[in-house]
Amino acid sequence: MHVVFEYSHPLPVLRYGGTERVLIWLMKALLQLGHRVSLIGHPESQVAPLGIQLIPRNQQDWESQIPADADILHFQGTPRLELARPFVVTIHGNGKPGETFHRNTVFISRRHAQLHSAETFVFNGMDWNEYPYVDRPSTDWKQFAFLAKASWKVKNLRDCIRACRNTNKNLHIAGGRSWQSWLFPSIHSYGMVADSAKLAILRSCDALLFPVRWEEPFGIAILEAYSQGLPVLGSSHGSLPELITEESGLICENFEAFEQAIREMPRQFEPKNIRAQGEARFSHLQMAREYLKCYERVLSGETLNRSAPFAPQKAPENLLPF
Numbered sequence: 001m002h003v004v005f006e007y008s009h010p011l012p013v014l015r016y017g018g019t020e021r022v023l024i025w026l027m028k029a030l031l032q033l034g035h036r037v038s039l040i041g042h043p044e045s046q047v048a049p050l051g052i053q054l055i056p057r058n059q060q061d062w063e064s065q066i067p068a069d070a071d072i073l074h075f076q077g078t079p080r081l082e083l084a085r086p087f088v089v090t091i092h093g094n095g096k097p098g099e100t101f102h103r104n105t106v107f108i109s110r111r112h113a114q115l116h117s118a119e120t121f122v123f124n125g126m127d128w129n130e131y132p133y134v135d136r137p138s139t140d141w142k143q144f145a146f147l148a149k150a151s152w153k154v155k156n157l158r159d160c161i162r163a164c165r166n167t168n169k170n171l172h173i174a175g176g177r178s179w180q181s182w183l184f185p186s187i188h189s190y191g192m193v194a195d196s197a198k199l200a201i202l203r204s205c206d207a208l209l210f211p212v213r214w215e216e217p218f219g220i221a222i223l224e225a226y227s228q229g230l231p232v233l234g235s236s237h238g239s240l241p242e243l244i245t246e247e248s249g250l251i252c253e254n255f256e257a258f259e260q261a262i263r264e265m266p267r268q269f270e271p272k273n274i275r276a277q278g279e280a281r282f283s284h285l286q287m288a289r290e291y292l293k294c295y296e297r298v299l300s301g302e303t304l305n306r307s308a309p310f311a312p313q314k315a316p317e318n319l320l321p322f
Contacts, residue, residue: 029288095311103303109239118309125287131227139206147221150176154214210234226278229271
């Protein structure tokens with residue numbers, strides 16, 4: 001099958017970029033499974049070494065650049081053009097209040113689909129070879145990681161800092177800087193970091209803190225933590241109950257439970273099992289196989305959702321209770 005993607009930003013990314021990482025992993029997996037992949041994309045994209053054909057995107061008329069032998073198009077957002085060719089759309093974020101989507105839209109977790117009155121979802125998957133596991137000694141439950149955009153309130157860095165300060169634990173923040181790191185020696189803020197630095201932070205920590213206060217569509221940081229055998233302490237919002245199992249972390253219903261879990265390890269976790277479970281459930285190859293099922297459905301004349309999905313009226317950035 002010849003799958004053609006369209007994306008306007010340079011690929012791959014060197015630092016932050018969840019959508020871009022997932023897109024590269026999906027294209028790599030499709031190639032591994034024996035399919036042909038093309039990208040109508042930013043001219044600075046460096047995808048040819050991966051085996052992906054780059055078609056430098058013409059901003060005015062990219063539709064004319066679609067190869068004649070393309071079997072299906074895959075967009076990372078609803079296309080603004082009316083297209084006669086079969087296509088699939090993946091939505092990576094939460095829609096704006098009242099926003100509608102094409103019936104061939106795929107969401108990235110069950111909860112993400114439900115919130116948009118849709119049925120079809122495919123879990124994100126990553127290339128675990130990019131995250132080599134390093135065995136480490138037993139945890140002392142004193143070092144915690146936060147991987148997210150620090151300034152975005154829905155990611156809830158505030159409660160991570162508060163809980164770690166209250167329990168005399170260290171917090172290592174990657175994804176932005178916190179002014180509190182200037183005041184408290186137990187708060188370490190590294191800003192936006194490259195992959196090597198991110199892995200070093202994870203390998204120095206005992207767990208990832210992820211107490212989001214919004215309907216989290218997925219959460220690649222959770223998989224990144226699993227890659228190094230770290231359990232995840234998260235809230236109950238969005239996709240987290242689908243991603244965090246009893247063996248890989250803890251769902252905390254409120255701040256008090258979250259702080260208590262940081263104070264005392266809620267149960268013994270086995271790092272190698274966390275890594276193995278994560279890799280089995282969320283590989284880029286598994287993601288690609290699920291998308292291939294979606295492609296086949298569309299090519300056979302089906303639509304992926306019974307009706308056009310739409311976003312709820314509530315703004316996604318409104319803070320949920322914790």
